[in-house]
Amino acid sequence: MNDAAPRPSAGRPLNLNVRGLDVSATLAINERSRALMKEGRKVHRLGLGQSPFPVPEPVRRALSDHAHQKDYLPVRGLPELRAAVCGHLKRTQGLDYDPASILIGPGTKELMFLVQLCYYGDLVIPTPSWVSYAPQAQIIGRSIRWLPTRTETGLGVTPQALDALCRKDPDRPRLLILNSPSNPTGLAYEDGQLAEIAAVARRYGVLVLSDEIYGGVHFEGRHVSIARHYPEGTIISDGLSKWCGAGGWRLGAFAFPPQLKWLSDAMSVVASETYTSVSAPIQHAAVTAFSGGAEIDGYLDRSRRILAALAAFATERLTAAGAAMSAPKGGFYAFPDFSVHRDALAARGVTASEEFCERLLEEAGVATLPGTAFGRPEGEFSLRLAYVDFDGGPALDALSAPGAEADESFLRAHAPDTVAGLERLADWASG
Numbered sequence: 001m002n003d004a005a006p007r008p009s010a011g012r013p014l015n016l017n018v019r020g021l022d023v024s025a026t027l028a029i030n031e032r033s034r035a036l037m038k039e040g041r042k043v044h045r046l047g048l049g050q051s052p053f054p055v056p057e058p059v060r061r062a063l064s065d066h067a068h069q070k071d072y073l074p075v076r077g078l079p080e081l082r083a084a085v086c087g088h089l090k091r092t093q094g095l096d097y098d099p100a101s102i103l104i105g106p107g108t109k110e111l112m113f114l115v116q117l118c119y120y121g122d123l124v125i126p127t128p129s130w131v132s133y134a135p136q137a138q139i140i141g142r143s144i145r146w147l148p149t150r151t152e153t154g155l156g157v158t159p160q161a162l163d164a165l166c167r168k169d170p171d172r173p174r175l176l177i178l179n180s181p182s183n184p185t186g187l188a189y190e191d192g193q194l195a196e197i198a199a200v201a202r203r204y205g206v207l208v209l210s211d212e213i214y215g216g217v218h219f220e221g222r223h224v225s226i227a228r229h230y231p232e233g234t235i236i237s238d239g240l241s242k243w244c245g246a247g248g249w250r251l252g253a254f255a256f257p258p259q260l261k262w263l264s265d266a267m268s269v270v271a272s273e274t275y276t277s278v279s280a281p282i283q284h285a286a287v288t289a290f291s292g293g294a295e296i297d298g299y300l301d302r303s304r305r306i307l308a309a310l311a312a313f314a315t316e317r318l319t320a321a322g323a324a325m326s327a328p329k330g331g332f333y334a335f336p337d338f339s340v341h342r343d344a345l346a347a348r349g350v351t352a353s354e355e356f357c358e359r360l361l362e363e364a365g366v367a368t369l370p371g372t373a374f375g376r377p378e379g380e381f382s383l384r385l386a387y388v389d390f391d392g393g394p395a396l397d398a399l400s401a402p403g404a405e406a407d408e409s410f411l412r413a414h415a416p417d418t419v420a421g422l423e424r425l426a427d428w429a430s431g
Helices: 025-038 057-065 079-093 108-118 133-140 159-167 191-204 258-272 280-291 294-320 339-347 353-364 392-399 408-414 416-430
Strands: 102-105 122-126 144-147 174-179 207-211 234-239 252-255 383-386
Touching (some): 057 280, 057 294, 079 102, 079 280, 102 108, 108 207, 108 234, 108 252, 122 159, 159 174, 294 392, 392 408, 408 416
Parallel strands (some): 122 144, 122 174
Antiparallel strands (some): 234 252
């Protein structure tokens, strides 16, 4: 028997679709930040977009109450949870779904992978887009079609760009991912914009995956789904990670229209042969989360106010430093472009997006992600920042005090590292 270890070589049997892929950029920057902090460096962690807020107390209690649950649950999910998801969609969007049309998974990320695996079509996404959409398509072997965008329209999908792409091959199957509020830009589509995009999607039979994971943190509480305009061709994606602060719980939900039952069934088959079902205690607790109530509504209201104030602070400071960007309308992110300083940056030896972020981290102690990780060109000095480097629990408590306002003094008191990081970024980029 030969006990020798396999030799590292070009012939190692690695799937060609995986070769050249790195660890997700968002997770990699988090690990890099932790490593620098262990060395004693001060790092303003504006890289990883994890909710700074604790899981709402009613949801934590529900998890504790159901810690004894140990049985495998149905592949599609706990019936009570699927009903609660339908109630959530009816209450927040006025949309009617049957519990049988809901599929629960271990995070929306896994469900997004399964939908690309089961649906044979090109992936269509705007540049920029969340870092994992395109790598998932690459792993599965799907073609990726990037939609051009403009700062004036929030770097989002436009009906004109989608129509121009589809017109070249009208009958080709396509999956459009529409993320609103957006990671990485903070763009939240208005109802009229969604109606126009829906009209194009219907014309060409484009399947729309509406990634609404940040819907609960639309700053004005006015999130709108494209499913209102294109119900027969839209899958809604939601979960607990962002608006409920429970990223590590790993629970996501897809809602399908009756016309896409065949796709829901196919994904359920694959789920049964891979993850089987989501953790039972987590599913039971998620019933409480999706059922809402006064305590959760108050939590969301205060969360939105704090995030809106941070977004406004970031927009003011970064645009004053010359950045081209659109003001975020929801979520945790901003996507500034400092290309206006191209000549000055070149004089400092900075000539590319990744180098910009690397130097920013080393010299100013601010961790961000380069625009290239989201599909932007290397020569553009864009980056994504997440304004969530603070402890959200005390911030929520402070905003509960009578007369409390999420103004600049509040931010400096309760999100000092985020504020300082934004100021360091502005000074470094423009200096």
